[in-house]
Structures are given as structure tokens and as C-alpha cells.
Amino acid sequence: MTATLDSPVGTQHRGAVDLRGVGKVFGRGADAVTALTDVDLRVQPGEFVVLLGASGCGKTTLLNLVAGLDRPTSGSVTVDSGRPAVMFQEPALLPWLDAGRNVELPLRLSGVGRAARRERAAQLLDLVRLSGQARKRPHALSGGMRQRVALARALAATTTNGTTSSPANGTSTDGGLLLMDEPFAALDAITRDFLQGELRRIWQATRVAVLFVTHDVREAVRLVQRVVLLSSRPGTVVREWDLGAAGADREELTEEITSRLREVISTHART
Ligand SMILES: Nc1ncnc2c1ncn2[C@@H]1O[C@H](COP(=O)(O)OP(=O)(O)O)[C@@H](O)[C@H]1O
Ligand SMILES: [Mg+2]
Secondary structure, three states, X not given: OOXXXXXXXXXXXXXXXXXXXXXXXXXXXXXXXXXXXXXXXXXXXXXXXXXXXXXXXXXXXXXXXXXXXOOOOEEEEEEOOOOOEEEOOOOOOOOOOOHHHHHHHHHHHOOOOHHHHHHHHHHHHHHOOOHHHOOOOHHHOOHHHHHXXXXXXXXXXXXXXXXXXXXXXXXXXXXXXXXXXXXXXXXOHHHHHHHHHHHHHHHHHHOOEEEEEEOOHHHHHHHOOEEEEEOOOOEOEEEEEEOOOOOOOHXXXXXXXXXXXXXXXXXXXXX
């Protein structure tokens, strides 16, 4: 990992993301909903972490806090990687712009010159294996292709803040952070499977830190180094697995994580 000149001394020892005792309550009084309680979570620079939990346990709430789209009710959220890029279940592309222009958009908004952003967009479309599709508009692309354009655009966004390496530096996004909220959930199983593999390859190529939210245990095990299990609402971290450990048996882990997730859901149902 390359150190950047403009990061203050000592920050390289902090996580890309640091959550300490984070709580989030929506509303007040009798209508108050506690979405998260006492969440401690750290994502290291360049790490790929999957946050797994049942529907409604507060995963999106947590990502919104990390993205700076909302504020915690208690605790602290520290993001050490400039402005993170976010990718959702819907690709949210601008329909009147072609794939290339969609990828360029975050670069344009942050004032990158035309030639530089064209070059960067071309590199990123190449990275997501869409180099031949740059001039196509979203309606002319399949669902999986649209998500790949959204991924390229998110990666473009991670390189637009001041702390990341220069766009000329290949596909590196050192210091970047990508937040993904069930990005493949709306796709068919074959496309999803393919994109999970692609995401791993792209993560290895870019070294961007990823916080990936899913309710799908198989997806979690397939994707990562580290799985963090959230309890049902109010969400809090109940267990972590390090899948990067030598000899980790993914089938066994899938079963173990599934049974823990069931336990967590049934505990919630009884209360
Ligand atoms: N803006 C909001 N106002 C009130 N309640 C909310 C709001 N956003 C989320 N919630 C509630 O917080 C809980 C967690 O939601 P969410 O983070 O979307 O869960 P997940 O993404 O894990 O499915 C749910 O009970 C949801 O209804
Ligand atoms: Mg959600």
C-alpha cells in the first residue's frame, strides 16, 4: 500500500473505517425504532469485509452512516479515506448518458479535465470488461452490464478525492473505499455468480477497501476475507469469521454461518 503525502502522520495505523459504539435510533418517543446498537467495526485499508444480516437488521442504516448520508445517534464513525463511493441494488445510471459518460461523471463533478477523465473511464470500463460498450446507453445493456458500469463509476468516484493516487496510475485506487449495498441482489443467479467472481478480481487489482452488505450467506463466504454477522434489529456485531485463514473450509463455514444467522433471527422472533 502506497502512503500518500497528504495523509497526516499516523493515520496509516487507523482503519479505512472505524465505528465505535455506534447506535442509531429513528424517530422519537413511542414511535422510536432502534436500528443499530453499540456497533464496533473496523475495516482496514484494502480489506474486503462483508456485513451479513437478516432483512431489516440495520445494514443499509450502517452503510448510510459510513457514507456520511446520515449521522449516528451515539458513538463515532470515522472514515479515513476521503469520500467513499456507494453502489446500490439498482445501478442508478443516468439514462441519457452512455456507459463511458456515466463512468466519467464523478470525475467531471470533481473537476478532472476531459482528456484525463476519458482515459480513466476507458481504463475502468476495461477493468469491468466493458471496453466495447462505452458508447451504449444503459437501456441497451443487460442488468449485469449496467451493474458493471455502476461498479466502474463507483471506482472512478474513489479516485476523485484528494487522498488517492493519480488517475494516470493504472487502475490503482489505494486509499479508496467502496460501499456496496446488496449490489447483485436483483440479478439472476448466473449473472450474480459471475459478478461475484469479477468483484474479487477487481478488488485484487485495485486494492480498494470494500464494505459489502448482504443477507446471502453463500455470497458472503464466496466473496471475502472477513465476514461480520449483525444480529437482528437492533443490529449489533455478534460474530466474525476470518475466511482468509489458511485451510478455511468454505462449505463448512457456510453451514456454520447459516446456523448462526438462523439462531440470531429466531432469538429476535421470540422477543
Ligand atoms: N429513515 C428511517 N426512518 C425510520 N425507520 C427507519 C428508517 N430507515 C430505516 N428504518 C428502520 O430501521 C431498521 C433497519 O433498516 P435497514 O437499515 O434498511 O435494514 P436492512 O438494510 O438490514 O434491511 C428497519 O426496521 C427500518 O424500518
Ligand atoms: Mg438494506
